[in-house]
Amino acid sequence: MTSNIWTEKYRPKTFAQVKGQSHVVSKVEAFVKERNMPHVLFAGPAGIGKTTLSLVIAKQLFGDSWENNFLELNASDERGIDVVRVKVKDFARTKALGDVPFKIIYLDECDALTKEAQQALRRTMENYTNTCRFILSCNYSSKIIDPIQSRCAVFKFKPLNKEDVFEVINMVAKAEDLKISEQVKETIFEASGGDVRRVQNILQSSATFNKEIKEEDVLAIASLARPKELDEVFTQCIKKDFLAARKKLLDIMLEYGLSGLDMVIQLQKEVWKIEGLTNNQKLEFVKNCGEVEFHLIEGSDEFIQLESLLARLMLSSE
Numbered sequence: 001m002t003s004n005i006w007t008e009k010y011r012p013k014t015f016a017q018v019k020g021q022s023h024v025v026s027k028v029e030a031f032v033k034e035r036n037m038p039h040v041l042f043a044g045p046a047g048i049g050k051t052t053l054s055l056v057i058a059k060q061l062f063g064d065s066w067e068n069n070f071l072e073l074n075a076s077d078e079r080g081i082d083v084v085r086v087k088v089k090d091f092a093r094t095k096a097l098g099d100v101p102f103k104i105i106y107l108d109e110c111d112a113l114t115k116e117a118q119q120a121l122r123r124t125m126e127n128y129t130n131t132c133r134f135i136l137s138c139n140y141s142s143k144i145i146d147p148i149q150s151r152c153a154v155f156k157f158k159p160l161n162k163e164d165v166f167e168v169i170n171m172v173a174k175a176e177d178l179k180i181s182e183q184v185k186e187t188i189f190e191a192s193g194g195d196v197r198r199v200q201n202i203l204q205s206s207a208t209f210n211k212e213i214k215e216e217d218v219l220a221i222a223s224l225a226r227p228k229e230l231d232e233v234f235t236q237c238i239k240k241d242f243l244a245a246r247k248k249l250l251d252i253m254l255e256y257g258l259s260g261l262d263m264v265i266q267l268q269k270e271v272w273k274i275e276g277l278t279n280n281q282k283l284e285f286v287k288n289c290g291e292v293e294f295h296l297i298e299g300s301d302e303f304i305q306l307e308s309l310l311a312r313l314m315l316s317s318e
Helices: 022-034 050-068 081-092 115-127 162-176 182-192 196-207 215-221 227-238 242-256 260-273 279-297 302-316
Strands: 039-043 070-074 103-108 132-138 152-156
Touching (some): 022 050, 022 152, 081 103, 081 115, 162 182, 182 215, 227 260, 242 260
Parallel strands (some): 039 132, 039 152, 103 132
16 A cells, blocks of 8 residues: 555646646647746746746656756755755756757746845856756745846746646545545645645545545635634624624634634635625725735734724724
């Protein structure tokens, strides 16, 4: 019996297996067929295939010798200029093994690099173009300096849609002999927000309890409250029963172990489904959620802020 983590076990190994980024995959696959590629910048949220696609490029380009021609660094761990000057430069200056004319350096989370390190990286990219290509990965391309962006082909990744996430769920369910209803698939999709890594982690954690994945297990693992329970909070607010709304909110937080910030994010998403509020009232509530989230991040007391949020909703629903 293997004990592989499912995010690695089911990581795509070919371009055809990569889900949800067809607009990027088709262009990158053309680079590999030509056996030539520019420096590239992959930008987008976590868990949607940036590292996976980089590994697929290396394996398809170099074949069995890919590990000797591919250097992976996480820039959030090693942020300083010395990393660029030493590790990156030492690898970049030597020729590739095999018949491919260049090596690949993959820098993950490179938006964490300091500005000085980014400037050093820019110069390294210029100097070693003949022997090395860079794949840079980041969550926010706006944090990458313009001189680097101008030297790269920039590809924007997006969270996976429902159909792609369902394909991943079905593939894992078939391989692991899991039973998953359509409603539970919907819940997993909502909990993941299009993040495949999160989908696979939820599935693996849920499968440890039972081969039949249940909604309550998914919600518990994802630290999410049931939508029906959040509906009750809104219902009490519309009825102007502040004490009942506050009690229900605190009960949900205690039962699911949610922080104040978790609650604000879930309430903000759920408000659009609530009947009995006008669109203007919903917009006002979302605005209030933004203010409360800011105060929580700044260190305000979460219970006072949540009570304030409920009170504002009651006042706006008059």
